[in-house]
Amino acid sequence: MTALSPADWDKVIIGIDPGTNVMGYGILGVKAKKPAMIAMGVIKLDKFESHYLRLARIYERVLSLVEQYLPDEMAIEAPFFGKNVQSMLKLGRAQGVAMAAALARQVPITEYEPRKIKQAITGVGSASKEQVQEMLRRILSIPRENLLPELDATDALGAALCHFYEQQRPAAQKGYKSWKDFISKNPGKLI
Secondary structure, three states: OOOOOHHHOOEEEEEEEOOOOEEEEEEEEEEOOEEEEEEEEEEEOOOOOOHHHHHHHHHHHHHHHHHHHOOOEEEEEOOOOOOOHHHHHHHHHHHHHHHHHHHOOOOOEEEEOHHHHHHHHHOOOOOOHHHHHHHHHHHOOOOHHHOOOOHHHHHHHHHHHHHHHHHHOOHHHOOOOOHHHHHHHOOOOOO
């Protein structure tokens, strides 16, 4: 963990790995275009029997994190589409509640597919959670003793770092179809 306050960073990004049993979060600070981990952790929800109580807890904790760390942006992992429809609905609700907490404090949100996050961190879209954790440890110089047993925390930190990397990409690589498309979406930037 870094001792700087949120005001000492050029930018603060909160990453969220949504879940209904365990939700991961990671706080990334950027100073002089260099990222550093501020904090990471998990919100354990399995002690709440009711899905609705879990959703309330997610909202409370994410709002608390937003108020504590004052992030400029949120990066959230998009739900992975599996075969269990009920699990997907619950995960989507958890993600929506976390997003609502950020929006309550006007924090802009960007969603990233799990594969995109893994690609950004490890270079391989099919990397394991353990590989993502190890690369984050190396990239951000996180001591091994600061890693948590729950990989949801490093998944969330990975979402934040992926967002940082995406913000560093030149505009021409951000999906513009042509120079005309770039100019139309960025009026006055070339003057």
